[in-house]
Amino acid sequence: MSNMNGVNLKKLRPYGDIMDDGTVQLAFTLPVEPSEEAREAAQQLVQKMGFDQIKIATLEKAANGFSFFVIYANVKHSVDFSKIKVIKVQAEKRSRDEIDQLIQTRVGRKLKVFGACTGFDAHTVGIDAIINMKGFAGDYGLERYQWIDAKNLGAQVQNEELLRLAATEKADAVLVSKVVTQHNIHLRDMKDLIQRAEKLGLRDKMIFVSGGPRITHPMALECGFDAGFGAGTKPSQVASYLVDEFLRRGEAEDKGHPVRKTKSVTKRPAGDKKRKRS
Known part of the structure; x- marks a missing residue:
């Protein structure tokens, strides 16, 4: 080959x-x-x-x-x-205008997105690049989308506060940025967020996405998130995934099917263990 x-x-x-x-x-x-x-x-x-x-x-x-x-x-x-298989986020590549048009025509209202650096992580460069209007590498942030209502809560936001605000505003998606990884603090924080979301009955009501320089999609799945994005991710990639996942869940609900599993987690490399939620 x-x-x-x-x-x-x-x-x-x-x-x-x-x-x-x-x-x-x-x-x-x-x-x-x-x-x-x-x-x-x-x-x-x-x-x-x-x-x-x-x-x-x-x-x-x-x-x-x-x-x-x-x-x-x-x-x-x-x-x-030729034998390498990677678990990665499945989302169509789209421009900002295409994403806005898709939300307008298929959803009919703005998608509400909350983002933050959680725990004691004070490094906002990642979440700023995805949400703030100027964006990253010539790719505008979510604040610039006409059909996305994006709120950047900044740094050192505790999990309970993030979930409280997301629930109050009926957010469609929660974005979590993790940069500090000493002693695997990022993994503990991510798992804690999902555990709290499950106890509050929010896990199935929102799309949970994590990102950071050392975050991988398989890692995010293991922590209970729907998707994970690593270094170099552009805002349009996150936005395109969010609208695809939102529409997928709506279609699944219309058919009476469970909405938790995504295409991303159905194909795993041979010998890889199934995801266990903490």
Whole structure:
């Protein structure tokens, strides 16, 4: 199996100078002063990682007692790209105008969306990029959509307060941004939000979406959310998912079917465990 460039996708390896050379770039710091001994230590360490053809391009003093290395080496292994299966958010790619028109014609009212950085997370750059009018990378934020009523609650919003406000305003969706991940605090906060939503009877009434630089869609599903978006996500991607999921739930209710499961969670890699709600 090959792609248009003639790459063997069944034995995919990194590209450096020439195709299939397996060249990668490594960068790390050792807690020793720069020296020939430090250079040799770095060389042996990379060898133990399983690399060969090792070239130390940079050895610099990072600080007193620390050496910084940039190293090029070749990996011996490959992966079968044709067998890779990834659980990812399923949503059609649309422009802002297309999303607005879809909401206007299919929903007939504005979708209400609440977003916040929850817990003690004070990093709002992600939720600001998705909700604030200016958006991100030339993609306007949800505040600029004519048929989305988006409210950015900012940072350090406690789960109970977010749910209270969302319930009072009858929100259609709740967006949670998590940047701080030390000691897996982001996972605990996310699971706590869903547990509280379930106790309040809100879980099935709203779409719950999480996002952040270390958030993945499978991670979000494991925490009980409907979808998860990682670094580089644009507002239109989130908006398109929200309208698709809102319409899907409406169609399921019309047919008398449960609305909790989405297409995103029906296909899982072989051997992967089914999601358990905390």
